[in-house]
Amino acid sequence: MTLFLQNKHLQLLALAIMLCFAPWLCMMAGGNYWVRVLDFALLYIFLALGLNIVVGFAGLLDLGYIAFYAVGAYCAGLLASPHLINSFAFIREAFPAGLHTSYLMILPLAALIAGLFGVLLGAPTLKLRGDYLAIVTLGFGEIIRIFLNNLDRPMNLTNGPKGINGVEAVSIMGTSLGKQIQFLGLSIPSVILNYYLFLVLVIGVVIICIRLQDSRIGRAWVAIREDEIAAKAMGINTRNLKLLAFAIGASFGGVSGALFASFQGFISPESFSLSESIVILAMVVLGGMGHIPGVIFGSLLLAVFPEFLRSTLVPLQTMLFGHVVIDAEVIRQFIYGCALILVIRFRPHGVWPKTRVV
């Protein structure tokens, strides 16, 4: 046991084995539903790590982060679904076989476009701080959602509130992750295939975040967060570094949005409401702002916990009272609120903050 606690490689190996078998365990325990929950948890970790760069590292409070998720999702939605072909004749003529853009193209493109949107949001808000920045970013998030909701006229770009159907799943070397596949006599369902895809990408993002954190760029971000004037007095170009934080955070949001679209097969503006932005911010704050393991823990907690409540509260109430007294959703909101208040009161730096030698 002491050997295990001391050996970092052994711990990593154990973690890797656990991550490999997690979806199978979930499936045995509760079927595909719980694997789906796990998939979404990974997407939320992806998002929260992106927001953590903006909020946790650079200290820029962003309440419209979900907009970048939406931008990424619509990138995939438009490029890998029949929607554009159906609504524009010239595209139909240009691509008679249908639009089947590879995700190898879509993911970088989603990162790039969302990153551009990040700069677009960052540029006019450079001089704003704290609450004021939060209000502007909140407005930005709503603008994007409302645009998506209304861009079905005069030409049908986003299909409005009806959303985009039939977004293709990611396929790797000709094998679609949207259907179950047979591998060595084992049939692997789509949700588990997507789990592995998301896992690989999340691990990549974690590595990028760790490397950024202990770097010249990461230190400059933290310096801006701690004292912007002193950071400038150290020769840091605060404008460029803030824009970089917005762009990188947004590009993470964009990639996870594209993954979301491919996984769901359907997107609509409804998925990108303000409350989603707040949930992701809550994951970052609850876990421990600026602390990567804390943020991952916070996202897991807030992604899995509501599902856990949903699946236990209804049977529990029927067992106790014979019928459902309070809707599970209401209880979830209540517990959520209480948890946030308790965390802010007793652990203002998050449940799992950065610990340092004192």
Added chain:
Amino acid sequence: MTLLDISGVSKRFGGLQALQDAHLSVPAGSIVGLIGPNGAGKTSFFNVMTGLYPADSGTFILNGVPYNPSAVDQVLRAGIARTFQNIRLFKEMTVLENVMVGRHTRTQSGLFSTIFRTSFNRSEEKQVIADAMQLLAYVGIEKEAQQISKNLSYGSQRRLEIARALATEPLLLALDEPAAGMNQTEKKDLQLLLQKIRDDGTTILMIEHDVRLVMGLCSEITVLDEGRVIAQGPPESVRNNPAVIKAYLGVAHHE
């Protein structure tokens, strides 16, 4: 040789003329003091000189080259590093990290080399840590390198701020009241440190209230009062200048 030559600086805040035709010159390799009664405009002068406030007018020449104090980070890149009257450390960062931030303009690692952790990035990072440790040893707080900077004692925080400024390899180190709040022993140590920094080739300009410290350290002193320069010269001549005595003590009223 004159390292810093500033003349004709004016700055107005609404109805208050904070600086009027102020001028200052700092010979290379010296320690120059900027003194004056409270509200004389010393810190305003510093803030204008380092780009924190835009100047209404003035010419600014550093090392023979005119510089434009329009942005704080550009002034730093031109070669003036400053500290602040109310210490402005990156409070939640460690002592070492504070100095490492000071190396920002002297290092190049960008996004690409950071994400792919190239060999250039790794060797530069090692070098930054080594440089920062060396600077901490130079100012005498290397034992506290891993502490959170806000937990340091007051004197050590001042030293850290100086180390952080030195990390940028400035031509001129501008200190805003470095001895404020220090006891006599700490002031003595600070005096030795500043002399060491000067002897190692960095010119110093400092605002200071402690007359003994200023007289002991500076080879030249500029006195500001109500935004104007009322005296300039070596400590002895400034001390006996009637205008300076008047500004500090006032004049007797004869009815």
